[in-house]
Amino acid sequence: MKYNLTAFLALFCFQLGFAQDTTRFPKYSEIEHSHPQTPKQSEFFIYSYNQKFKLNLGGYIKVVGVYELANGMEDHINFITYDIPVPKPEGLSNIFVLNAHQSRLYASMTGDVGFPYRLYLEAGFEGQDGKFIIRQAYGKLGNFLIGQTWSTIVDMGASPQTIDGEGPNTETIFRTAVVRYSHPVGKRISLAAAVETPTVSPDLGKQIENPGQAFPDLIATVRYAGLKGHVQLGGLYRIIDYHDTLVGEKGKENGYGISLSGVFHLTKKISLMSQGIYGQGIARYLQDISDRGLDLEIEIDAVGNREILSIPAMGAFGALQIRWTPKLSSNLIYSRTHILEELPPEEYACGSYLAANVFWKLFPGIHFAVEYLYGVRENVNEEKDSAGRMNIMAKLSF
Numbered sequence: 001m002k003y004n005l006t007a008f009l010a011l012f013c014f015q016l017g018f019a020q021d022t023t024r025f026p027k028y029s030e031i032e033h034s035h036p037q038t039p040k041q042s043e044f045f046i047y048s049y050n051q052k053f054k055l056n057l058g059g060y061i062k063v064v065g066v067y068e069l070a071n072g073m074e075d076h077i078n079f080i081t082y083d084i085p086v087p088k089p090e091g092l093s094n095i096f097v098l099n100a101h102q103s104r105l106y107a108s109m110t111g112d113v114g115f116p117y118r119l120y121l122e123a124g125f126e127g128q129d130g131k132f133i134i135r136q137a138y139g140k141l142g143n144f145l146i147g148q149t150w151s152t153i154v155d156m157g158a159s160p161q162t163i164d165g166e167g168p169n170t171e172t173i174f175r176t177a178v179v180r181y182s183h184p185v186g187k188r189i190s191l192a193a194a195v196e197t198p199t200v201s202p203d204l205g206k207q208i209e210n211p212g213q214a215f216p217d218l219i220a221t222v223r224y225a226g227l228k229g230h231v232q233l234g235g236l237y238r239i240i241d242y243h244d245t246l247v248g249e250k251g252k253e254n255g256y257g258i259s260l261s262g263v264f265h266l267t268k269k270i271s272l273m274s275q276g277i278y279g280q281g282i283a284r285y286l287q288d289i290s291d292r293g294l295d296l297e298i299e300i301d302a303v304g305n306r307e308i309l310s311i312p313a314m315g316a317f318g319a320l321q322i323r324w325t326p327k328l329s330s331n332l333i334y335s336r337t338h339i340l341e342e343l344p345p346e347e348y349a350c351g352s353y354l355a356a357n358v359f360w361k362l363f364p365g366i367h368f369a370v371e372y373l374y375g376v377r378e379n380v381n382e383e384k385d386s387a388g389r390m391n392i393m394a395k396l397s398f
Helices: 002-017 028-032
Strands: 045-047 054-068 095-099 104-112 116-124 133-141 144-150 175-185 189-196 217-226 229-244 249-265 270-280 296-300 306-310 312-325 328-339 348-363 366-379 384-397
Touching: 133 175, 229 296, 229 306, 249 306
Parallel strands: none
Antiparallel strands: 045 054, 054 095, 054 104, 054 384, 104 116, 116 133, 133 144, 144 175, 175 189, 189 217, 217 229, 229 249, 249 270, 270 312, 296 306, 312 328, 328 348, 348 366, 366 384
């Protein structure tokens, strides 16, 4: 299946590359804020006396009902296939949970001081037990951005819409502290380069500690936009510092990754979205295995030599979006993540994620949706189990 997904990604990107562009190229700021779960711009503005600066306030209340289909998962907001218990405990029952943890608030100030600038603050209730947390907080002056926002390698325009807060298990979609420079080249191409906070989760066996990282993650992307959609190529490089507690030595290991993503509009109503990513020491960049101790491993050869190596991983997802009417749309998503290294028998080897949903815009600012999720976790010893979930959503934007 992973080869089929890779071929699918290559095919639609190849087709996109030959599409002629007769439309306005979207500004990088428009691309930045196109993620489906980002609050849309509200109609509430406060203007300065001279009309040169404006403050936009908004957000949404999002209430989600979660019906767990006897799957044994403890996280009732994010559907993470890594957390599917293998084997599944006996005697499980269906569980219903209602929460509003995905609700958001934002404030955005824009103006011009010789260069256009933007200050953006977004917060939500996704902390532990609904704790209020900062999601994004950054300033943008011209082509420079500094603060906490989506990673530069994230392709939010290719992110499919889900009720599930996690989304496809192999998607690269997270927020971090970043210093970024972006630059349009003509009408079709946009370049970006950034240094970002390095977050490392070293070792499953807890024999390797994270002593703190001395080198930031380096990321660069290039995006081509055409009439039929867009394609983005991204690359990352990181140096992972570690402390081998068993022998009391510190060392460094290289990590790298490459990502290809995009959207291809088959018709005015049907679009394909996809992403593929491969690399070593990049657990941070795959939803399913982020912060799971899967950046580094210990290898001991036949004569007892001990070596610390970065773990290779890959994943891909494909999504079909259909806009039935201006008020009704649906998404079908399949995603799969692989660890390309043989770990201990009961550890994670691969995970699959399937989502199908329908979104209905009853009135402007009032949305309802229903979604079915299905996931499978398979371990190195080929034991596997599955999980299912039903989501329903009501969202009021303001």
